[in-house]
Amino acid sequence: MLNLKEDIFRSITDGWVLLFSGQGSPSLGMGTTVCDVSINTSHVWDCASDISGIDIRKLCIKGPMSKLIQTRYQQLAVTTINVATLTLLREKFSIEERGYSGHSAGEYSALYAAGVMDMETLFKAIDKRSIIMQSLAKEKKGVMYVVKKYSHNKLWRLIEYLGLNPFVNICCDNSNNQQVIGGRFEEVKILVNYLLLNHVEVIKLSVNGAWHSALMRDGKGPLRQYLEKLNFTRPKNPIIMNVSALNIFNETDIKNQLINQLTDTVKWQDTIKEWAKVGHENFLEIGSKKTLLPLIDDIFPKNSFNKRHASEFI
Numbered sequence: 001m002l003n004l005k006e007d008i009f010r011s012i013t014d015g016w017v018l019l020f021s022g023q024g025s026p027s028l029g030m031g032t033t034v035c036d037v038s039i040n041t042s043h044v045w046d047c048a049s050d051i052s053g054i055d056i057r058k059l060c061i062k063g064p065m066s067k068l069i070q071t072r073y074q075q076l077a078v079t080t081i082n083v084a085t086l087t088l089l090r091e092k093f094s095i096e097e098r099g100y101s102g103h104s105a106g107e108y109s110a111l112y113a114a115g116v117m118d119m120e121t122l123f124k125a126i127d128k129r130s131i132i133m134q135s136l137a138k139e140k141k142g143v144m145y146v147v148k149k150y151s152h153n154k155l156w157r158l159i160e161y162l163g164l165n166p167f168v169n170i171c172c173d174n175s176n177n178q179q180v181i182g183g184r185f186e187e188v189k190i191l192v193n194y195l196l197l198n199h200v201e202v203i204k205l206s207v208n209g210a211w212h213s214a215l216m217r218d219g220k221g222p223l224r225q226y227l228e229k230l231n232f233t234r235p236k237n238p239i240i241m242n243v244s245a246l247n248i249f250n251e252t253d254i255k256n257q258l259i260n261q262l263t264d265t266v267k268w269q270d271t272i273k274e275w276a277k278v279g280h281e282n283f284l285e286i287g288s289k290k291t292l293l294p295l296i297d298d299i300f301p302k303n304s305f306n307k308r309h310a311s312e313f314i
Contacts (some may be wrong), residue, residue: 018110018286019101020106020113020286021286023104038087047123075129076127079106082286085288092314100238103292129223151176169183169265182213211262212263224259242266242268282308
């Protein structure tokens with residue numbers, strides 16, 4: 001007799017699109033439910049620690065928070081939790097995986113899930129990315145804000161009207177109700193003050209750099225040189241990527257997307273719309289918190305999609 005969790009999975013005949021979260025709001029104790037609960041999950045944490053030279057278990061469980069909030073450490077922690085969660089789910093259930101997408105750093109987890117990279121290659125890639133971004137954040141002071149209830153097109157027209165391009169970018173087009181802006185401190189402040197004067201809600205993000213903006217441009221060369229040495233293979237199922245919001249299947253094109261992702265907008269809204277366009281309505285979020293599923297409700301307010309979070313099953 002099937003238990004409830006098995007019944008939920010096996011009753012879905014259309015398969016699942018797996019969504020992987022990126023950097024967000026870290027907390028002490030994150031990942032404990034998928035840490036060392038099986039031989040295979042232990043291997044994930046060991047692999048991440050061995051390649052990075054950082055004790056990822058200790059970092060997630062004990063912090064300190066002053067480290068965990070830094071992109072150098074948070075990207076590794078998030079990726080470890082994503083992969084350990086996926087590993088445990090695959091151990092427990094025969095999930096029909098139809099496609100993959102990851103938000104920002106989560107895109108690397110999605111590529112692993114799609115078979116583009118093996119585990120060692122994944123942690124080498126995300127380790128290098130985190131080092132590059134942390135270094136640039138120290139060198140080029142930037143800031144990021146969430147902008148609520150403001151469309152992408154309207155916000156972009158405002159940036160151009162105020163003459164802030166290329167110093168300010170829309171870093172993430174997350175949904176109809178959520179944009180993320182970032183860039184050089186002085187210019188971002190001009191935009192934020194304008195929005196506040198017009199009663200638009202803005203929230204400063206606790207990050208130490210301006211990801212997906214021109215401030216990350218100097219990282220593209222070093223990341224390209226490193227990724228060119230790594231072995232990528234064709235994904236086993238479609239993967240819709242951040243920069244283009246399109247299904248990318250060529251190994252060279254995948255690497256180019258990852259490189260351009262450093263400076264270009266994360267087109268998350270277009271990504272979800274693309275999955276819906278090709279007929280997918282079942283979304284399973286992989287990560288420590290439910291961050292991506294609520295965005296689907298913003299993008300499609302009257303949707304009847306089947307949306308689940310990994311925590312419901314493990």
